[in-house]
Amino acid sequence: MKFSWQWFKKSALLGAAVLVLGGALAGCGSDSSAVKNEITVGITPGSTEQIMEYVVEKAKKEGLTVHVKTFSDYITPDQAVATGDIDVNLYQHKPFMDAFNAKNGTNLVSIGTTYLAPLAVYSHKYKSLNEIPDGGTIAIPNDPTNGSRALILLEKQGLITLDPKKDPLKAVPQDIVENPKHIQIIELEAAQLPRSLEDTDASVINAGFAISAGLNSKRDGIAVEGDTSPYVNIVATRAKDKDNPTYKKFVSIFQSDDVRDFINKEFEGVIIPVW
Numbered sequence: 001m002k003f004s005w006q007w008f009k010k011s012a013l014l015g016a017a018v019l020v021l022g023g024a025l026a027g028c029g030s031d032s033s034a035v036k037n038e039i040t041v042g043i044t045p046g047s048t049e050q051i052m053e054y055v056v057e058k059a060k061k062e063g064l065t066v067h068v069k070t071f072s073d074y075i076t077p078d079q080a081v082a083t084g085d086i087d088v089n090l091y092q093h094k095p096f097m098d099a100f101n102a103k104n105g106t107n108l109v110s111i112g113t114t115y116l117a118p119l120a121v122y123s124h125k126y127k128s129l130n131e132i133p134d135g136g137t138i139a140i141p142n143d144p145t146n147g148s149r150a151l152i153l154l155e156k157q158g159l160i161t162l163d164p165k166k167d168p169l170k171a172v173p174q175d176i177v178e179n180p181k182h183i184q185i186i187e188l189e190a191a192q193l194p195r196s197l198e199d200t201d202a203s204v205i206n207a208g209f210a211i212s213a214g215l216n217s218k219r220d221g222i223a224v225e226g227d228t229s230p231y232v233n234i235v236a237t238r239a240k241d242k243d244n245p246t247y248k249k250f251v252s253i254f255q256s257d258d259v260r261d262f263i264n265k266e267f268e269g270v271i272i273p274v275w
Helices: 005-033 047-061 076-083 094-104 144-156 190-196 207-212 245-254 257-267
Strands: 038-043 065-070 088-093 108-116 120-122 137-141 176-178 184-188 202-205 232-238
Touching: 038 047, 038 076, 038 245, 047 065, 047 088, 047 207, 047 245, 047 257, 076 088, 076 094, 076 108, 076 232, 088 094, 088 245, 094 108, 094 144, 094 232, 108 245, 120 207, 137 144, 137 190, 144 202, 184 190, 190 202, 190 207, 202 207, 232 245
Parallel strands: 038 065, 038 088, 137 184, 137 202
Antiparallel strands: 088 232, 108 232, 120 202
């Protein structure tokens, strides 16, 4: 067969293209099948820190490296997930997340439940809410969902009455229509509430910050929230990542019998697993 230089060049170019394309396809195949073996989880101080110490060790045995980042407030962890600075967070209930989405135009979703952390009323001065004097002061969280949650608790205890025409899950102090003891409601950052006990007659404190301050709702609480399912804590991430296999693996590890047993033993009913 007669040698053709043009035919040789075309064959060489075609062969190179096939090799490049084959390499690209092989690379794509390896990337899509690879599962990331690490995850960064945002939390707040308190009970979740203790639980996550156990979860981190359990995850390590199952081939998943969990990096924990602790935030001192309730807003930054959601911002960090929304911007992709962390993968998921684990500190809030769904009403709080929904309020954050509505206010910030974000699209965070729940990919699993964790536990119920009951809100409780604490006091360094009184042993019951009935002892709080006329004109007494009670501090509550200043974020919308936990603030309304605290007001609902105070209403159930008979201290106040909220406007029945308003959504109780969105209640604010201005919605109080009956206040026979003229209780003064003070709104504070959740992290500041344990310290406020020195200056107030009582404070309604989230479980995480209460535990960090050495408070136990069963032992120290003068009123404790009931099993209100809307306030079950969740694992939150971006909607586009809700099916991420690494995130699902983390949720599966968290929702294991081992972790449930650890929570029940460590917190003796102060934190209630709900899976």
